[in-house]
Amino acid sequence: MENKNEEQCLLEVRSGMYGEPLTTRGTVGSEGNRTVYTWTEKHNENEKETHFTLTLIKAETKAIVVRNGDVTSRMVFETGNKTTCTMNTSFGPIEVVIDTEYINFPGGLIDGAEISYTLDPDSGDPIRNIFSIKRLLQKG
Numbered sequence: 001m002e003n004k005n006e007e008q009c010l011l012e013v014r015s016g017m018y019g020e021p022l023t024t025r026g027t028v029g030s031e032g033n034r035t036v037y038t039w040t041e042k043h044n045e046n047e048k049e050t051h052f053t054l055t056l057i058k059a060e061t062k063a064i065v066v067r068n069g070d071v072t073s074r075m076v077f078e079t080g081n082k083t084t085c086t087m088n089t090s091f092g093p094i095e096v097v098i099d100t101e102y103i104n105f106p107g108g109l110i111d112g113a114e115i116s117y118t119l120d121p122d123s124g125d126p127i128r129n130i131f132s133i134k135r136l137l138q139k140g
Helices: none
Strands: 004-015 022-031 034-041 050-057 062-068 073-078 082-089 092-104 112-121 127-139
Touching: 004 034, 073 092
Parallel strands: none
Antiparallel strands: 004 022, 004 127, 022 034, 034 050, 050 062, 062 073, 073 082, 082 092, 092 112, 112 127
16 A cells, blocks of 8 residues: 655654653654554664554554564554454564553644553563654654
8 A cells, every 4th residue: 555645754752661752763654544653763782673663543443563673563452452462572472462541543733643551461460551652843
């Protein structure tokens, strides 16, 4: 599917998994009723660059995050539904259940998105997280 209106920009990515927000170059565009963000992350010298694609589908109250790097996964977030994904890591595959509390979609004054969820790995201890991404005013 062709990505229409794709624009390079600076993005701010926040996650409870990391301390400070990350500012990185990326793109935002639309494909029909979908909003698509792409960006890369590298948090320390020991990890390789990780490529992310976040697809937001407001009509289905769904978000899909594809991650390719030291960890590879395809995570589906659906408000009110539990979904399962496998994270492929250097330690082997880890299956996680994702329980999505809410997804705030872009619109109005918000040029970004926020996902509140709990990850429940097969090893036990659930991890609660709020992930957000927003386009910064500066051009990439």
